[in-house]
Amino acid sequence: GEDVEQSLFLSVREGDSSVINCTYTDSSSTYLYWYKQEPGAGLQLLTYIFSNMDMKQDQRLTVLLNKKDKHLSLRIADTQTGDSAIYFCAETPLFSSGGSYIPTFGRGTSLIVHP
Amino acid sequence: NAGVTQTPKFQVLKTGQSMTLQCAQDMNHNSMYWYRQDPGMGLRLIYYSASEGTTDKGEVPNGYNVSRLNKREFSLRLESAAPSQTSVYFCASGQANTEAFFGQGTRLTVV
Numbered sequence: 001g002e003d004v005e006q007s008l009f010l011s012v013r014e015g016d017s018s019v020i021n022c023t024y025t026d027s028s029s030t031y032l033y034w035y036k037q038e039p040g041a042g043l044q045l046l047t048y049i050f051s052n053m054d055m056k057q058d059q060r061l062t063v064l065l066n067k068k069d070k071h072l073s074l075r076i077a078d079t080q081t082g083d084s085a086i087y088f089c090a091e092t093p094l095f096s097s098g099g100s101y102i103p104t105f106g107r108g109t110s111l112i113v114h115p
Numbered sequence: 116n117a118g119v120t121q122t123p124k125f126q127v128l129k130t131g132q133s134m135t136l137q138c139a140q141d142m143n144h145n146s147m148y149w150y151r152q153d154p155g156m157g158l159r160l161i162y163y164s165a166s167e168g169t170t171d172k173g174e175v176p177n178g179y180n181v182s183r184l185n186k187r188e189f190s191l192r193l194e195s196a197a198p199s200q201t202s203v204y205f206c207a208s209g210q211a212n213t214e215a216f217f218g219q220g221t222r223l224t225v226v
Contacts, residue, residue: 008155030212042119042205042217043158088158092212100146100165101212102173107157 006089006106012113018076020109022089025070032065034074035088037108043088047074076111084113117141121206121218128196128225136191136221138206144216146209147189149173149181151202152220158205164189196225 003025012018024032030051035043049056049063049072056063062075076083089106119140128134140147145166150158160173164183178200180192189208193200201224209215 031214033214035217040220042219043207043215044217045214048214090215094212096165096212100163100171101209102148102160102163103207103209103215105150105158107155 004089004091004104004106006087006109008107008109010109010111012079012111014079014081014113014115016079018074018079018083018111018113020074020076020087020089020111022072022074022106023070024072024089024091024104026091026093026104027070028094030094031092032063032072033088033090033092033103034061034063035090035105037086037088039085046087079111079113081113081115084111086110119206119208119216119218121204121221123221124219125222126224128193128223130197130225132196133192133194134196134223135193136204136206136223137188138190138218139188140206140208140216141187142208142210142216143186144208144210145186147183148207148209148215149179149189149191150205150207151175152205153202161191161204196223198225201225 033048034046036046060077086108148163149161162181167186204221206218207215
């Protein structure tokens with residue numbers, strides 16, 4: 001079945017760039033997502049990239065997709081303490097399972113930003 | 116803009132007790148999902164519903180049942196709670212293969 005892998009922790013200094021990496025196995029993925037989960041809250045969509053794109057930039061966020069290696073990364077420029085959260089990589093398949101396009105999530109990367 | 120609403124937010128149960136977690140969405144989505152989140156395990160799919168009237172098992176369905184009452188509501192029932200079911204439960208909804216929208220979660224402790 002589909003699998004999404006991420007490292008569990010990343011620690012950076014405030015003001016530095018953070019890069020969170022993700023690998024996935026489903027070559028038929030259509031959308032690839034980054035979600036952010038703040039303490040005590042649900043997941044919220046941060047950004048996404050369609051599988052025929054290589055890069056997407058949105059203010060401080062840059063998403064890079066290497067489809068050949070099935071590697072996705074999220075770069076946060078000028079990381080702030082408010083960026084401390086768990087970041088989940090997710091993908092949805094091209095084909096539905098019984099009518100539902102079940103998203104598959106990685107285990108999440110805890111980003112810790114220290115002064 | 117309510118989005119996905121889960122109740123209750125917190126619950127403590129004794130082993131063997133039953134309870135139902137409620138979820139409702141107001142975005143007219145066809146698909147709804149129940150996940151559990153445990154430390155180091157990420158999100159694991161319990162059950163999902165592709166449309167009103169259909170439900171299917173996910174990765175970890177044992178000990179749970181679900182009901183898709185109508186297009187808006189998808190409930191998760193624990194018939195006889197066990198300590199292994201202590202977790203944070205998230206309901207989500209989505210349309211086709213676009214993003215999933217999540218509720219705020221239910222923090223369940225079984226003692």
